[in-house]
Amino acid sequence: MSTIIAGHFQLQEETARARDALLAAGFPEARISTFFVNPPGQHNALDLGGDRDKSPGxxxxxxxxxxxxxxxxxxxxxxxxxxxxxxxxxxxxxxxxxxxxxxxxxxxSHMKEAGEAEQGSIANEVEQRPSGMLVAVALGDTDDMLAQEQRAIDVLRQLGAHHIEEAEGNIIDGDWQDFNPLSLPVFITR
Incomplete structure (x- = not known):
């Protein structure tokens, strides 16, 4: 497993620029993945569709x-x-x-309104992964891991990534093989 830094974009053109910038920053093409993330609740994790067997509200x-x-x-x-x-x-x-x-x-009349927070819900305590285009780069296993991480964050931030997150996983030949859209993202705020 590698540390993965991922940035969220809205347009496919933005992801192409981010991919090119990561390549120019020295990251190998095989360790860069670009794909679309569906909105929360629309990942078809269940046979009948959706992510949960019952609506949160x-x-x-x-x-x-x-x-x-x-x-x-x-x-x-x-x-x-x-x-x-x-x-x-x-x-x-x-x-x-x-x-x-x-x-x-x-x-x-006692049910919660649309958009109203539900008491005791994990979704209210932690921000969910937004939908949109995702550009992810797996960092190499080298001594300059912190420098690589900061370089990836800087490139994504300079290109206007809406959210930048850190994860663990495997990107092989441009495919983030163990990406789980239902996992709670760890957003980078530094």
Whole structure:
């Protein structure tokens, strides 16, 4: 495994310039990889598509709807029973059904809004890898590793990389073979 420095770009032309600049800075072509990273949630990690088996914002929805149905059914049954002299014996049953439906709808008002942070979510604590073009270079195993790392960071930064991250992996013949789009990136801020 090698240390990999990667920069994020939006345009394919920018990645071509970054690749040329890394070659000019002395990095071998076989250790440079360029590819597109899909937006979070669209990496088709599961057979049915997507990255997760349940939407992050919906993990508590089952419990919320169940509470709404239970509360609404209880209130509806009481109201239905109170109106039994007028509605007959089915009043309590119809009241419970209508109350359960209204209660389930009311529970939706307690769901999080789009873009609102979800409590306890890793995605809120750590920035996810953005989509776009990625140019990555594997550093060689030499004594001047820190100098190589800084040279790669400087080249990517000078060319306008939006994010620069550091990772461990293998780039062989221009292919980052063990790249995992779901891994949490380690962004370089220095």
């Amino acid at each position: 919906a993990k508590e929805s089952d419990a919320g709807v169940a509470k709404g149905v239970a509360a609404g059914s209880a209130v509806g049954a009481v109201v239905g029973a109170a109106t039994a002299p007028v509605t007959g014996p089915l009043g309590a049953v119809v009241g419970a059904l209508v109350g359960g439906h209204v209660g389930s709808l009311y529970s939706f």
